[in-house]
Amino acid sequence: MSAGQGSGLLGRRGRALLAPRVTGQVRYTDDIHLPRMLWGRIVRCPYPHARIAKIDASRALARRGVVAVITGKDMPERFGIIPWTPDEFPLALERARFVGDAVACVAAEDERLAHEAAELVDVTYERLPAATDLQGAIDRPEVGLGKGGKDNVSKEVALSFGDVDGLLAGSDVVIEGDYYYEGSAHAPIETHCAIAQHDKNGLLTVWSTTQVPHYLHRELSRVLRVSPARIRVIQPPVGGAFGGKSEPFSLEFCAAKLAMVTGRPVKILYTREEEFYAHRGRHPMRMHMKVGATREGKLTAVDAQTAIDGGAYSSFGLVTAYYSGQLLTLPAFAEGYRFSSTRYFTNKPPCGPKRGHGSVQPRFAFEVSLDKIAERLGMDPIALRRQNLVGPASTTLNGMRVTSNGIEACLDAVERSSGWKERRGKLGPGRGLGVAVSAYICGTNYAIYPNDMPQSAVQLKVDRSGVVTVFSGQSEIGQGCDTMLAVLVADELGLDLGAVRVISGDTDLAPVDLGAYSSRGTFMNGNAALHAARQVRDKLREAVAAKLEVSPKEILVTRGALVVANDPGRGVTVTEAIQLAEGRFGTLGAVGYYNTPKLGGDYRGGTIGASPAYSFTAHVAEVAVDVETGRVDVKTIWVAHDCGKALCPTLVEGQMEGSAYMGAAEALLEEHVIGADGLHQGPSLLDYRIPTSLDVPDLVSLIVESHDPEGPHGAKEAGEGPLHPSIPAIANAIYDAVGVRIDRLPFTPSRVLAALQEKARREVEDGARGGAGGAGSAGGVGSKSGAGAVVAAE
């Protein structure tokens, strides 16, 4: 195991396939224009909760150039990504459940006209009582957003491992706190877009910015009642997704239906405002967390209760409810664990998965809790974590099988690289260091819909010209999965990267892969690619061996040639080898696939999220806090990430930086807030603040390579895991810098300033009372009788 840069399979060349993106040659969905194409525009409900009494489209249809208007009655079939919770109509049928809920869709000759015509659709609403925040949903069950209409509950999960109450009671220190994580949006630069065409042969083609062409394919078929054999989903390269395009959306159904109705192609492009209402971003969560430890720093038990603000529909909420508890048990954990989590429906845009789905929020609460314990015990927070690590080749207390585990090396790396030991506590006033760790899945062991088929497949076409084409159902959303596949196949077959083509994101061309979610790409699609490439490699070796009159075992695949292992001067080029093999075996090609080990119990039971492997991350953040303004300036984040084998180091670094950047942005800036009126508080990129390049802290990426026994060449994920620790590491660094705990996201200047003023007020009071206990990283070990002290920011 090593920490550093990673050499990669082909060195640093993994970036080659990204050139079309950075040179502007990529055609995104909105770049596609089809002859006779119409523009669609969705009519949206302006109320948080309303009955649709009547829709009169006559004024719109009277407008010259308006071709069609559809309503919920045209597609009276519920959809939903989770097969057990389909609860959305493409266009609301009777009730609209949030401001922005789709109720009708117009198709017109151009985009402007479509927008104008949408204003002319007269919808008569009867307003209904609404719950526009979490507390409202809890307090007012009569709003009846839940199944059966008797409450607002979306999903409840409660699991318990070990004697939690006994362990907490026996602890030397117990930290209890409330944390609140405001929701955030994905804010991709490319908004959602879909184009549909229904041709004269009855084939429906849908181009979409989706991350999950396969699921979209299934849902289009089911909802539109069209055979899947008559549907093709094409996912052009996507300009940012981050989980926000992991589900079918109204626009795909509407574009498809309008194309079928009008016989013309139809495009729908969400405006930036619509993008914020389409949302499916990170769930707001209110977490109450109790963590116990011995005086030696051994964690005893964790008791976590979480209330989740799900928004108007189920989306991935069933999974979110599990993830909010499940993934906490790695990499450092206690002996006992109880968690209960309830997702509530609210009359707000539905929440879904965002990078680090469901687990970023409790990770914040837990890692801050650990920091508080370390402070109370007077321990180094890194040492506290080291002491409680779950090791490699082990099983967590909630039944997750851990294979490779590089967390120790990650901690070593950030400790060393940040100068933790030498610098901590010596940075001067207003500056501090904080640490946090996390673990994340490499895909899930179960598909979203139950089946025994492979989760991922790759088909290779091998051309006698020396070109190998990789057909993969994976979704290239900017994360570089196409490059990853090219690198794996090129390496296996001795090819130059330029001789490999990757065709992905097209249900007609590529075999099924379940999609770009849960960080499953490299692990699953990579394994499928290796499986395919090795079939071809075996044939090349056999053909070359026959020609050179040696055993296939003696043939070595090197860059550009297949040679005799102990006589490397004897060999043939890869292209010649392909031609020899084609002459010997017939035209070459192969299908490779990957399916997960079925571990962890019943799919519908408690371990839905169990993954074949886990990545590990440690961050140290350094901040400077301006005590006059409350402004937090994150100077540097040191990110050490165990990605298994780094197949393409450039891409791994990109993912580590992108994740840490996004975490820092959520920590400091991003805030997806819906007011009591159901309106977004700033649905634009002026008001919703994502960092510019000037706002990004220095990011030091430290690749930690482990070897996962089930990963392709030992590789694991890097796309989501490295986000998690950013937020608690910054929170902990703020405390280290200025002695205040900000337990509510984001850490805005006003919140920091208020906390500083409150701290000053208390210090005055404590001083007046002669009380003990200070801020900073130095704290005394609490006595047993001191356990249970609550530190809460609010």
Added chain:
Amino acid sequence: MSAGQGSGLLGRRGRALLAPRVTGQVRYTDDIHLPRMLWGRIVRCPYPHARIAKIDASRALARRGVVAVITGKDMPERFGIIPWTPDEFPLALERARFVGDAVACVAAEDERLAHEAAELVDVTYERLPAATDLQGAIDRPEVGLGKGGKDNVSKEVALSFGDVDGLLAGSDVVIEGDYYYEGSAHAPIETHCAIAQHDKNGLLTVWSTTQVPHYLHRELSRVLRVSPARIRVIQPPVGGAFGGKSEPFSLEFCAAKLAMVTGRPVKILYTREEEFYAHRGRHPMRMHMKVGATREGKLTAVDAQTAIDGGAYSSFGLVTAYYSGQLLTLPAFAEGYRFSSTRYFTNKPPCGPKRGHGSVQPRFAFEVSLDKIAERLGMDPIALRRQNLVGPASTTLNGMRVTSNGIEACLDAVERSSGWKERRGKLGPGRGLGVAVSAYICGTNYAIYPNDMPQSAVQLKVDRSGVVTVFSGQSEIGQGCDTMLAVLVADELGLDLGAVRVISGDTDLAPVDLGAYSSRGTFMNGNAALHAARQVRDKLREAVAAKLEVSPKEILVTRGALVVANDPGRGVTVTEAIQLAEGRFGTLGAVGYYNTPKLGGDYRGGTIGASPAYSFTAHVAEVAVDVETGRVDVKTIWVAHDCGKALCPTLVEGQMEGSAYMGAAEALLEEHVIGADGLHQGPSLLDYRIPTSLDVPDLVSLIVESHDPEGPHGAKEAGEGPLHPSIPAIANAIYDAVGVRIDRLPFTPSRVLAALQEKARREVEDGARGGAGGAGSAGGVGSKSGAGAVVAAE
């Protein structure tokens, strides 16, 4: 064996995939527009033969918007479709050899500007002596167009089988004649077009109207000195080709080079005038043919000498020279055969393959000769042919292996359908019936470049949604090969045609197929498709058998379901079967391929054209000749064609009609004539007459199904064979109608009128001399002493 309509594999549904063509949804090459695209325009030599002394592009480059000019020096590498005769430069290097030879190419911001700028390129020529017709090339070896510059010979072939002189000497009747076949052009509605893009990753993509993406791929690599791994050739659907797009052309090299030089995409679209100069159409041939027979109508020997006008470059000429003799020996032939054929270079646009490559011209001469023999012997011309048929499961005297052979059924069919027996000789003045037969190859046993690899491959992707995608290197040029593949695969797997996608004509996406030439598509690509589909079918049957607990042998694939053979109520849908098989075997996919049996001796020797199977055709034509004007009106052509199994009857009929139509057009209208100045006599669709729908005779297509042991489901070709007999059948019908032989193409009113006048003059002379022998279909059997009488039209 049956004559009629053919039931097809899926009934008459084979037309389904053609809908995009007839509804205007197909995007042809010229429909593609790329951002920042430049337009190229080729500067062409105005002289039939000239040395290029100097090229000065300064005036062109000074024009605003002109981006680049390239000349021969930029691509100093010869190309050519036949590996042994590369003799063309993309742009002529030192010498231009015909009016229209490419000497430079301009790239400019728009098409008009490119055309204007091409006029500003100043080329200084030194004129050279030229040979602008066949006789000139024979008479003036000093023009030196041949290899070594000492003569104008392109290729000589001479082969002899049996004691030809002895057999002719022993014949009861010998017919000797001269025939001249004027060249004709393909005149596709879509002119040649190419677009090239050289992206930032160094990948060169060339969209082209080519029929042979694989060869274009190879030649682009060789000539441009770019690794084939860095080239992708895409062949969008082609708007007519007929052999005229079977080679790389200057435009593809120029577009590619200009794209590489400028860094921008470049499109070159030939004007209609350029299309006629690019040519590569049917070779003009002057044939001297001697055919002997016994008084009983047994053919004894054939002695054929052919001079071929090849135009300025080799093109496919090596093959043409063989084909001009080789394919005559089927379906009805003699005991002895000698042929010599010499292709000459002339300072004219080079000729190449056109539908029925090389064999349409001698077929005309031979079938007219047979008509003359029948007349001389007083035999029914159908009976004469029946008497000399080469049977199924036999070998021709020049070594061609014949497998299936439905010529007898074809003759029966046209005889019956045309009312030959009842109507012939009773049609009244100026009307007549004529018959002719032919045979054609189903691809060649050898690739154009020697190799041991399959000639054709098909890769299948099988999707759990019930969609099967067929990747094929075949070139869809309107002949329907995509539909043919879909039908084969759908039938094999029990799928609806709408559940099959075909991806063809893209070197990145599809495995190698050698191209759309020599009528190889259905036979070779069809076999490859079956090979692939049967691998999948076996897995489906095994998976279903396991589920139903029976043996795989008991599972029957029916339309839409796999069922137990003796209990067809038990079964699963095809989609379920795919999912079962995917769960059992992993993701499904397969590669199928086909290679030819290596028969007929050495590739570079005498039997280059040997095919794995032969199609057979018989035509009867009915004409009305206006003796006042000489105008020939073809009333009806009855076309019986042995295509083996008719996989898609609609497409087979389309090919039969298209072939017979084209033959009739060549017989009556088309004439590709280059004047002594090297200029085309009418390079436009106003002057070059192709028939409108009003000019087309009634075509009665009679599909004759045989079962070829090597064809896919017994299928053979239908795309070229049915053209051949049209011309001699019409010629023979004219003789039957008005008693004149027109042995020179086309049968224009002026030629017919001249022949009628000549006949009248002779009759007057004969009457004056009291001579015997008349016109019409009644003729006396010549005595042995009368043998050797020459009937020559000119």
